[in-house]
Amino acid sequence: MKITSRFTIAVHTLLAIYVLGNKYKMTSDFIASSVNVNPVVIRRTLSSLKAAGIIDVKAGSGGALPAKDAEDITLYDIYTAVDCVDGDLFNFHENPNPECPVGKNIHAVLDSHLSDAQAALENELKSVTLADLTEQLNI
Amino acid sequence: MKITSRFTIAVHTLLAIYVLGNKYKMTSDFIASSVNVNPVVIRRTLSSLKAAGIIDVKAGSGGALPAKDAEDITLYDIYTAVDCVDGDLFNFHENPNPECPVGKNIHAVLDSHLSDAQAALENELKSVTLADLTEQLNI
């Protein structure tokens, strides 16, 4: 069970746009050749990032452009933009038996801890910005 | 993308064994009726927990018994016992283009942050023991 590669593809895509966008026209074909996936996969990624207000995409003429400062984009923003996780990260078995003292209380006992764990993950993602990554790239 | 319900099923199973085990014989059928899943699902869970040294299971005569103190079992132990995540939590697109400055460095730039996020999640799970949960149950 892994978090979809849409996430790392989206990060890669944004890095390309923010770092190479002044030199090249960032078309889905161009980005696809860097990420090494089908251009349609990149178009879907661009579509999600655009919907999240992170980039602008020019239909027709082509090319993706930054819509926000790299300092203002966290990994968490990207993670939510591409829908890595739908709500709760942990799947819970449905309909535990309410006649059983354990089944009746399992949610009360466990939910908060699962939320805490998920929050810890997401907070870590919130602590890293795209600008942090572009700096490390040194291009 | 969610983490398999095997995890919450395993937690539920252990709570039942540790809290009700002195009153009832904890067979897969009994536990299955509390969790509300097929008994075979519970037997698979018991098998994983047994392999992890968390419980003992009596073949033939039947019934599962604690093999460790509840204080010494963390949610992380359970999480690893049932193989929620195989190695890395984040899936990474394969073969980014080494000819591209972004593709060449994407792993160097991103890997540590993804590891940090995963570690944050897992550390949170390590901070909760089964004993914490049984206390909250108040049975």
Place this chain on the structure above:
DNA sequence: TTTAGCTGTAATGTCAACGGTTACATAAAA
């Protein structure tokens, strides 16, 4: 205003994992 180039998206296919279930061999205790 036509056309070349690109985006947007629907449709289809493959594959793996999950979860459910049946079936049955095996083990242990009465």
Place this chain on the structure above:
DNA sequence: TTTTATGTAACCGTTGACATTACAGCTAAA
């Protein structure tokens, strides 16, 4: 030896991921 349970293999249906083809629609430039 009969009863009761575990241990597993086998199979199925569903879901989501990812890849790919196809094509409609848009836009800028010729």
